[in-house]
Amino acid sequence: MAAPQHLPGHGDAGLQPERTDLAWGRTTLSMLVAAAIFLRWLPHHGWFVGALVAAAIITATSINLTRQRRLHRAIHGINQESMPPDVTSTASVAASVVILALLGIYTVLFLPLNP
Amino acid sequence: MADTNPQGRGRDGISARILGGGTDPDPRFTLANERTFLAWIRTSLAMLAGGVAAEAFMADFFGPELRKTVSVLLLALALLIGGGSFFRWLNIERAMRHKTPLPLPWIAPLLAVGAALVAVIMVAFVLARPN
Structure with a gap:
């Protein structure tokens, strides 16, 4: 995470x-664990696996x-009692996982498998 | 970015169109939905790691066909759960915006059936393996 800044307070006991x-x-x-496990493929499947790790x-x-x-946004949302959902973040993460699975x-x- | 206006008005068109109107629910519900989505994503990542491990670590025990089958099954499960988790998140968000009942999760039975299928295949081959 970035250097700790002064975080605004919020009244959410949850x-x-x-x-x-x-x-x-x-x-x-x-x-990161997934990236580390992909590394195990490097000796078997060659350089292409580097793309998966990257x-x-x-x-x-x-x-x-x-x-x-996102943390600031959530605190602000709690304080304002209104927050638009973060479509960009969820869509990007889901797309990344789908792409990783397809490449896998x-x-x-x-x-080819090199023994 | 969607947070230019915390009131939720004047948001960019794509995001608004995806969400399909309605009003922003209690932000606690939106955050809870986001955490549930992330839990599904991590489940998907575990399947992904399992798929890679199945192919990379079982070379001493199983033949290439079985390794390939189990690996592709787990990776396909990761693909479906990863992609499905976004649509589940979106459907919940839409239901909350329109105050309709929350949809049932179709990725939950998918995960159960998929994981059980992989387990059954593994058990069968472990039992059938000559010592």
Whole structure:
């Protein structure tokens, strides 16, 4: 995350902004784990796997760089009692996972296996 | 970006059209929906990692056809759950905006059936494997 800035307070006893921020953080970690496991394919399937590793790392980095923005947005939304849903973030993350899965299927089915 | 106007008015057209009108629900519900979406995404990522591991780590135990089958099954499950989680998120958001009942999750039975199928295949081949 970015350097800690002064966070505005909020009156939500359910701690929704923090929990949502941490959920994004866990998703970043899962994405990095996926990237690490893709590395296991490198000796078997060659350089193409590098694209998968890079795609997963780029997604994880993008999520982490935008966390502060989403946290502020959530706190603001709680304080205003109104918040438009974040279509861009959800659509991007889902698209990344779909692309990773497609590239993975392509790797398994069409790339030669070097023992 | 969608947060230029926190009141939800004057939002860019694509986002508004995707959401299909209605009024912003309690932000706590929107955040809860977002967390549920992320939980599905992480489930999808676990399937993705499982699919890669199935092909990469089982070379000493199973033949290439079985590894390929299990791997593609898990990766396809990751694809469907990952893509489906966005549409589930969107359908819930739309239902909340129009104050209609929340839709049932079709990705939940998909996950159950898919995971069970992979498990059955693995058990069958482990039992059938000559020692």
